[in-house]
Amino acid sequence: MISKSTIDKVFETARVEEVIGDFVNLKKSGSNFKGLSPFSEERSPSFMVSPVKQIWKDFSSGKGGTVVSFLMEHEHFTYPEAIKYLAKKYNIEIDETEQTNEQKEEASERESMYLVSEFANTYFQNIMHKTDFGKSIGLSYFKERGFTDEIIKKFQLGYALDEWQAFTDEAIKKGYQLKYLEKTGLTIVKGEKQFDRFKGRVMFPIHSMSGRVLGFGGRILGTNKKAAKYLNSPESDIYHKSKVLYGIYYAKQSIAKEDNCYLVEGYTDVIQFYQKGITNVVSSSGTALTPEQIRLINRLTKNITVLFDGDAAGIRASLRGIDLILEQGMNVKVCTFPDGEDPDSFAKKHSYEELAEYLKTNAKDFIAYKASLLMEEVQNDPVKKAALIRDMVTSISKIPDRIQKEIYVQECARIMDISEDVLFSTLAQMGKKELQEANKTYKKEQKAFEVVKSSAPRKKVDIQYELERKIIEALLLYGNKTEQFEDLVLKENKQGDLELEPVVHEAKVFEKIYLDLQEDEMEFSNENFRELYYVLIDTLNQDPDFALESFVNKVEPHIANEITHILMNDERYNLHDWERKNIFPKSKTHSVGQLVSETILSLRCYLIDKKVTDFKHETIENPSSSKTILEDVMNYSNLKMLLSRKLNRVL
Incomplete structure (x- = not known):
């Protein structure tokens, strides 16, 4: 177990923009950073990172959270592994207790595979640097390739002994299970027998973007012509060749x-x-x-x-x-x-x-390169030249950016000495053909799944959810701020009529919200909001120096994700650079008191409407109680009128 002091130090030190910047190319966007989502296929950035709030939000997949939750999502780390990764990055010493055998056994299958891969990586390095066979065969091979000791150690190169079970026996002796040795492909199991996949090879560990060992590449050093020169780890739960780049x-x-x-x-x-x-x-x-x-x-x-x-x-x-x-x-x-x-x-x-x-x-542009490579074959053959031009236009057609596409057409026309109009016409034909093919595929799919069409009702806005969300947002952003609130109290004027008179008082935002909601004995309908509300009120009440960044780090992951969703929702508009188009969204800090009062009054009005609707249904089901219910409806209606008048004054 990692000590709380270590975890706190990691959260205090780690910067979300620095950590995520190791995995995503982030560009400044106002006070935030934006980039392409690492969780979905997109060409326009919808991934936002807030250095001020120390959180991130991916609008394309809906994911979000803290620096730790990013590592857990992106690298499939467990919580302790994410903390250890950050501690290593920021040179923080980890204070932890030794894991028991039971805790080791509880590790997930994926984690067990990672542990086996890490052990193998250390084992192969030790064999190469600390045994006579390793030094004379493995290390000497890398030295002959011109690699220095420093680079050999940096890339964690190693050597597997030319013995059938040397690695497997050592791994089992150290307590690693055979099933995980087989799942990672390090050991091949055939019936009762098992043997090392990489025997007699120099080893290249293949790392993920965060440095975890996913698999290995092994190069044979012997003269066995039947054996493959290079051998890679097979596909596994942690190693997917198509999704990994060496280095x-x-x-x-x-x-x-x-x-x-x-x-x-x-x-x-x-x-x-x-x-x-x-x-x-x-x-x-x-x-x-x-x-x-x-x-x-x-x-x-x-x-x-x-x-x-x-x-x-x-x-x-x-x-x-x-x-x-x-x-x-x-x-x-x-x-x-x-x-x-x-x-x-x-x-x-x-x-x-x-x-x-x-x-x-x-380094040549791909059009110039393709032309120079294939022109020798073409020479004076017009048919071959036409085929080459078509090949180049096919490549240009793959480019999604229209301006870039046009520039490449002009370059191709210049190199191949052909009219731009002809190339644009060919490009248009290709586009038309692709569109026709896409339409055919679409129609086939529609025909295959043809059902009676029913117009799906548009999803209604959940007003109560949105208002509850606004209250939580106000607590998160402004909970500890002292604001002036205008309460409207009914008082009798000189003519004896009741009218609303403003009474201004100062209070902290969280106190105002808590007292107003207590007055109505209101409960949040959304379970996450309800849980978050009580945690927030309790924290704000006890901690006068409430800091949003540290609060997000201490709550449960599902609550942290909810907080991120709330806080980063408005940031999605920054993705569109509205200010460059002379559109300036109004800042929420313009009038916090007004925002809080408006939200609470709107919620109270909504709940009254809901209550009146329930009364109507009750009257239909139980006509005998209609007189009592009618009185309640009148009382609620009067309250609604009063609240509406207050709300209009606030607005």
Whole structure:
């Protein structure tokens, strides 16, 4: 168990914008930050982070909360793991008690798989650095590749002994269960027998964006031609190849800072570049590039430079990935190395300055690159040239931004010496064809699920929910503020008539709300609001220095999410940059007293209307009690008239 003092220190130190900035490219938006949602596929930012309130809200998925809840949602951390991650990030010493065997057994399956992967990572490193076989085989291989001790340790490279059960036996001896060794793919089980998947290989751990070990890549060092040169961990609950990029943990901050990501093919390409000083580099780990991997980069930058070696066949196969990148609305450049060179070998032979200059000089826009690559094959063949132009226009058609699309058409027309009108016409035909295909698919789906159409009623606004929500919002934002409130009291004038006379008094917002609601003995209908209301009133009553940031950190996660939803709801309008369009939303702090009084009176009027409606139903069901009920209705109606007059005065 982590001590309360450690947890408090973590919350006091951690900055939500800094932590989330490691996973999402955040841009300043007024007093907040905004970025693309890490929980959904989107091209317009709907993810907001508030440094003042130390909370975040994702309007596309509805998720929100504190810095800890972000790590729990995004990285699937448990609460203690999120605290430990933040403690490590901010160099806070963790004070905790030793876990019992029972507590270890209670860990979830996913967590058990993470624990097994972490153990394996440490084990492979120890084998390489602390055993004779590891030093002479594994470590010497990496040294021959030109890697320094520092870079080997940074990327946590290791070695698996060339023995059938060395790792599995050690893991079981240390108390790790065989089923989790099998689920992570570290051990292969066949009947009664089990053996190590990665035996006799140098090991490359594959990390998540936050640094958790998800799986491994292993390179064989022997001369066995039947065995695969590179072997990856199989798909598991924690490792999905299509959603992971090798090196993203080490590169994320550099990618955001440089506003560009270099994409290579292999593990050693990444490590060699990093060692030379080009740190904004990741690899797809030998798999075809996927939309999920592209979106991972898209959170950090809009710019990708794809690096190819001199192998023409490999380049042509990789060109398909460029269209995927364009579809995500990203900017693509391509850079190739001389024949016989790949990013690893080229970086090894050159200094940082030479490598950086080469990348800068040789990185071409994808249109220019495609043209230069394929023009040699075309030569004077008009049919082949037409096919090449069509291929280039197909790539341009993937770009979602219309202005960017038009600029690329102009560039393509210049390079290929063809009329822009022809290219625009071809582009329009492609768009029309895609639209027709989409319509056909839609009609088929409609036909397949054809049912009697019924016009779905529009969802009604839950007035009571909205008013209760406003009361909670006022308590959260202004609960401890002292405000002037105008109460309207019925008094007899000189003519003997009753009229409303204003009486001004000062009170704290939470006191005003509590006393007014107590007067009506009102209970919140929403369970979360009811729970939050009593916690807030109790906290505000006891703590004169109430701080919203620390309060959010101390409540239950479901309540923290509700608070975030309330506090960040208005921030969604900042996503649209209204002020740039000369639209200035009115600040809520303009008149807190008026806002509170208006909300309470509106709620009281609404509840009276609800009560009167209930009386009507009761009269229909029990006509004998109509006289008594009628009196109650008259009393409530008079009260409603009085409250309405007060409300009109407030408004």
